[in-house]
Amino acid sequence: MDNLLILGAGGHGKVVAETAMLTGRWNNIAFLDNDNTLNRVLGIPVIGDFDTYLDHKKTYSNAIVAVGNNRNRHVWLTKLEKAGYKIPVIIHPSSIVSKFSGIESGTVVLANAVINANASIAQGCILNTSCTIDHDCVIGKGVHISPGVNVSGTVTINDYSWLGVGAKIVNNITIGSNAIVAAGAVVISDIPDSVMVAGVPAQIKKSFGDEL
Known part of the structure; x- marks a missing residue:
């Protein structure tokens, strides 16, 4: 060891x-x-x-x-x-990670997280407590998926984005890079780069440019 x-x-x-x-x-x-x-x-x-x-x-x-x-x-x-x-890659023993998924170096998968088949997780992500990443998702580098987030199938989340506690992402959505999805938000349409969205359904509340 x-x-x-x-x-x-x-x-x-x-x-x-x-x-x-x-x-x-x-x-x-x-x-x-x-x-x-x-x-x-x-x-x-x-x-x-x-x-x-x-x-x-x-x-x-x-x-x-x-x-x-x-x-x-x-x-x-x-x-x-x-x-x-x-x-x-550091994976909590209580998590469930499909053998058909791929996880790159520097990513941590914390307690009770679930990663399903054909999900692709890039370098340096945080998959936090009890989050779920469903089938065929693509998660970019440096993304933080907070506790209790549910990401449905065939979702793409681009580099450095952050999904707040309890957020929910429906199927077939693309979230841009440097985006923030506020706690509890429900995302039902694509999100561009460098914005913060909040609410049910999620709407753009702030644009960041390149400051993040």
Whole structure:
């Protein structure tokens, strides 16, 4: 078994760390975090800040990023990969993942999530607690699917978008990149890039341009 370095010791980092422990895949786990007041989190040592990532390669062959900002998460995954770290997929033992699905490196699948047949999940996604991704969906890089989200079949969600808690996406929808779907929204039509939608049915409430 290898050792695992987790960048980010906040709330999401705690969940990723516990999920990693439950898999039994790593001998040792450590955090990097930019809060220099932290020494240990969940009993796991915090051994430096993010910028020290190159110093730990000899001890920690695997690394993953546990930060909520979708773009920042992907930027750091790219740095780790270029530095020669192995970037794993971390899947909670209680989740249900079809053997016919595909999940790229740096993605975490958390407790009770379901990924059905022929779903394709790109690098660095968060598939959070009890979300469901149905058949033939395509999820772009750095996407965050929040707890309790239901994504119906043949949905495409493009890079860096974020679906809030309990959102529901009907079949055959495309959601653009850098989009935000508010908590509880029901999406029944395509969503363009760089907007926030909310409501039932979901409607555009704000445009972001390229600021996300």
